[in-house]
Amino acid sequence: MNIKSIEQEMAQFCFNEISSYKIKLDKSDELLKFKSDIRRLPAMITNNGLLATLVFFKKSNENVYNIINGWFSNKLQNIDLIEYLTKENYEDLLFKTSEVLKLANWLKRIVEVEIKDVKTTEE
Known part of the structure; x- marks a missing residue:
């Protein structure tokens, strides 16, 4: 039997x-914008709150929003995360915020390794 921790599942999900x-x-x-947005995701959640950050990314970079929504869609049967969180109580929102912060940190770690910065040389 193969038992994985939640951290392993998150890391695998983020890597994929x-x-x-x-x-x-x-x-x-596009790739560099995606990397930049992923790198600032944990700070945005901490500074602005989860809901505000999700709304921002749903508008400005839907790829980032779709990754986070995808993590919860697997567990909560294809929901829209913003709609779901607006109906939750405060304790559950804090719990989900903590979970998304862990996910965001994994995304940040992996994106920094997997997506290389393109350096242009101007002479």
Whole structure:
């Protein structure tokens, strides 16, 4: 029997998602914007709150929102995370915020390793 911790499941999910977007976003500008948004995700959640951050990314970079929503869709049967969280009580919102912060930290770690910065040389 193969038992995985929640951290292992998150790491695997994040690795798969980042790998998928790495192929999907073949243009370097899109990929670098994706990387930049993922890197600032944990700080945005901490500073602005989970709901505000999700609404922001649903508008500005839906790829980031879709990854987070995908993590919960697997567990909560294809829901829209913003709609779901607006109906939850405060304790559950705090619990989900903590879970998304863990997910965001895994995404950040993996994106920093998997997506290389493109350096242009101007002479």
